[in-house]
Amino acid sequence: MIIVLKQQAKKDDITRITEEVKKLGLKTSVVTGSEQTIIGLIGDTTIIDPKKFEVDEAVDHVMRVSEPYKLANREFHPLDTIVDVNGVKIGGGNICYIAGPCSVENKDQILEVARAVKKSGANILRGGAFKPRTSPYAFQGMGEDALNLLLEAKKETGLPICTELMDAEYIPLFNEKVDLVQIGARNMQNYSLLKKVGSEIKKPVLLKRGLSSTYEEWIMAAEYIMANGNPNVILCERGIRTFETYTRNTLDLQAIPVLKRLTHLPIIIDPSHAGGKWWLVESMSKASLVAGADGLMIEVHNDPEKALSDGPQSLRPDKYDILMQDLKKLESIIHHE
Amino acid sequence: MIIVLKQQAKKDDITRITEEVKKLGLKTSVVTGSEQTIIGLIGDTTIIDPKKFEVDEAVDHVMRVSEPYKLANREFHPLDTIVDVNGVKIGGGNICYIAGPCSVENKDQILEVARAVKKSGANILRGGAFKPRTSPYAFQGMGEDALNLLLEAKKETGLPICTELMDAEYIPLFNEKVDLVQIGARNMQNYSLLKKVGSEIKKPVLLKRGLSSTYEEWIMAAEYIMANGNPNVILCERGIRTFETYTRNTLDLQAIPVLKRLTHLPIIIDPSHAGGKWWLVESMSKASLVAGADGLMIEVHNDPEKALSDGPQSLRPDKYDILMQDLKKLESIIHHE
Amino acid sequence: MIIVLKQQAKKDDITRITEEVKKLGLKTSVVTGSEQTIIGLIGDTTIIDPKKFEVDEAVDHVMRVSEPYKLANREFHPLDTIVDVNGVKIGGGNICYIAGPCSVENKDQILEVARAVKKSGANILRGGAFKPRTSPYAFQGMGEDALNLLLEAKKETGLPICTELMDAEYIPLFNEKVDLVQIGARNMQNYSLLKKVGSEIKKPVLLKRGLSSTYEEWIMAAEYIMANGNPNVILCERGIRTFETYTRNTLDLQAIPVLKRLTHLPIIIDPSHAGGKWWLVESMSKASLVAGADGLMIEVHNDPEKALSDGPQSLRPDKYDILMQDLKKLESIIHHE
């Protein structure tokens, strides 16, 4: 961290600030420029709030020079983390295919979709039980009943299940029934939930990127979970908000190489929510795989016209099957390179 | 709501979609253009999910023509809502001045600030007890102890207290101790929390705008609270994220006249969080008042250099006092016009 | 186009607006909803400004239901446009590889890079002559001298050349010397330039997407060029501005399938400017190709440390060579599918 002083700062100011820094257990080094003086902080600044110094009248601004996260930082953990979701490995070269409907709607639907995606090669089943909806008048999900239907589908197909946790109230239920606990984009900075997920959830966590979050904010959300006790975090890019309204969101595939450089956590892509249109899923899935993603989360529905949520972005099982064949081919090519 | 068909749509498509609409209890009217046909839906479409129709192969896209909110809509509730916070009225010409530190830090601090802002004319005391922080390593607030210190300050000054609720776990505590319950920007789309705040919180709610939220999303968050039983919602603009990084956020004062047109709820402004710099607070506070705001929420700290959070955006009590004198003058001019 | 009336609109309002529409040579169809009335406009509304009606007191808002562009619209021109750049075909399955330095700096540099990229399989040479720089104190390009050096490189390698036109003053020069005329992101809405490029430039045009432009605005910029006489437009996605600052911009690969659906023009990707880091180029190039791009524009520099502009995003020739081998393999796989 460096403290940039105002041009009019005087010797006394430098002395005073230097003393403040020392009280925090850090050392300083002063660089006197032709126009501005900067004070460099030497030591672990992770826990220092830059605003502490910005309030000083002699300070122009404060800048971090290193990342504010430790546990998620590749620098201190060079090897890829491999997360194990009830036997399915993700990361370090292991690619996962998560598929299923946006919402669990009834037994026939979830069983039919589960069988289909299993047959096509998916290895984790997704299905929404508790749904975050913009309108209080929209379908809010079947809740606990949906979890039980997912368990039936798991029993038949053997696929571990993934679903979103919106409320800490249901943590015991999720610990009992769910294999991969999703934290949704709108809760990425719900710090109360993140803390409890870190300390109380015993399963791996799929952390979606917030709609307007930077990489650093996203990694800091993972750091919250990890610092509270759960190291098994998978990052999931699902599109960010931009000025473009033709697509639901804008998929940021640069996130794959960047996150792999900054962290050791697996990163997967959800092309269904990103674009909001089923006909974007094929090309974006292939692009994700080639760009190095550790997996894909794709919405599949046996009857999108009748879907209670997000029908337009769901693939029919036959289209998903063709896509999976292409993806498997692509995967084998990548691995042979 | 209107359904815009693709150019190649045929009579059969129109018939099929029209039938689907009728099943929802709505009527239709078909407009056949030279290039495109549109189907207008007649009836209450608030509860209809546009995506239901977008999934149809003959449909190009679906557009709402009216707002998806009812309870917060000025159209159905022409008079201003006046919210009563333990005797302090807000809205309908009643202006509130909320002031206090970002975080409650100790007894002396909160009492000193409370006395000062009371003397300057503030009528509600703010102070953070549970703090949403980007870093898990930053100060997270004093929790319940802070609520008790706020109550002491209330006892002495008579000021009702406002603080943020981050977790539904504390709803009983807030119902007992807090006068105005704040929902923070990062929880604006935490729908589980909004529902419980609607059904379980017995006090007025201050709903901050999400960092990247549109007016409609913000009003829909208010609608969540109202539809679940709590009609006493105050909207608080606190800056939105833009590409500008010199300021913490960009204050959107157009929100004042727009929200007053779209809804009947009071709207107040938080210039401290918006700019993130204390020297922006004066001009933005005055501008807010002149633009028609129903109140201001301003951070005041007796010793910003030692503040545990957000020092750089806090005014010292003497500066707040001068500002309040100016604001009171401005208020009297506005009322005489 | 549909005109949504306010709830309080009366018969007279409908009559008045209907008359106004008829004066424009269009027909109307009125849909009377339970809460709102809408007036549908029937006929070619491309040239109608929606604001013309929004100003009417009885009108709530006006919405387009069809695209405001004609010449670039896939609807009226179903086949892919294939652009011929001095013998190099782009679009309709023909993939182009544009490569070269950000700026032409001297004869040795441009010749060395040209030879290298030609050998690796590039078929168009890029090199900046006139450079748009944020600072007036930064290197602004070698100007016309750079064009002459590019011509020498073309003479030796046979590669057609591509460079940016910033000023209409140089149109005769570009018509004489350049094979593919680039319009930069910052000039995407420089309508004076677009008009002259349409009417006076006799070569194909590479139109970069503006930093914060929507697809529609981008296509409308192409429409400007086409409507003024030049149909040979290639679209180039180069990243858009988002809140993420770790990368220079955020690459939007969804643009590929979307633009191919909305228009018939070729679309290529510039991963170098998008990410601003050379180590992002490999994965994003492969992803672009797999997602269906018609080409790639990649910065290559023989000595990035000494580059006068954008060194950090430039590949060295040896890295470019390896990438091109991978891309060629990937291309052959895509074509065999």
Added chain:
Amino acid sequence: MIIVLKQQAKKDDITRITEEVKKLGLKTSVVTGSEQTIIGLIGDTTIIDPKKFEVDEAVDHVMRVSEPYKLANREFHPLDTIVDVNGVKIGGGNICYIAGPCSVENKDQILEVARAVKKSGANILRGGAFKPRTSPYAFQGMGEDALNLLLEAKKETGLPICTELMDAEYIPLFNEKVDLVQIGARNMQNYSLLKKVGSEIKKPVLLKRGLSSTYEEWIMAAEYIMANGNPNVILCERGIRTFETYTRNTLDLQAIPVLKRLTHLPIIIDPSHAGGKWWLVESMSKASLVAGADGLMIEVHNDPEKALSDGPQSLRPDKYDILMQDLKKLESIIHHE
């Protein structure tokens, strides 16, 4: 400027980079942290491109610690610049009221509006002659004929005239006929135009903020004009693009205090383009004045329903008159404080 090295950087790296810096005529100071080493550059770094160092393998990233602009910088020019527009002073406490139609449409229109705004107290007349329009099919302005009509209005009312320059081709015409030359938002980074405006325009320049520009980019655009010879630049905030689509753009009033701190140039506000709705103009104009703006640019049209462009955001002369009375009162209150 500071250069942050990678953790694995060695002594040789520091030596090499230090040598590079010295070649540029600057000194260095090395701060060795517990995890990272930084090299501080001492001297004038305005003309140094940070990317020059980022390309070095041992470098993690490079950060500026001081602003990259000189001529526009308040630091080196503490007094307010006062711009003289043909006798009308702007800045340093002098407030200007620019008003008139979006486009000049015919003689009667511009004369009628000019007389009205003059009577209400406006001191500069605006009117578009060359119009930047998103669609090539929209009205593009009357061009030179409009300038002549503006001159007639000036002759009758004595109001200096302000209109937008889109093309360097018309610089001689503008030098002859226009008093205040506007550079539009879409041309804020049209560097060719900025250079010529700096070196060839002999009148003051009104520089609008780009739709998605940061303060620094905006000031750098002013710096382009100033560095090329024209010091008379007025900055004009006209709303920035955000995710909100209800308003045309989001007005950023924090720009007023921030720009006044960073630069010595006058700053005025255009509330008409910002909101895109006439009923937002009143409150935003008052707010701007109270926040310290040096002037307001407001669209006034005698018959908005018939306006050829931007009718919905234009005030009728009677509404403008009432607003001006309020603004004059507010201005006198501000000056008495």
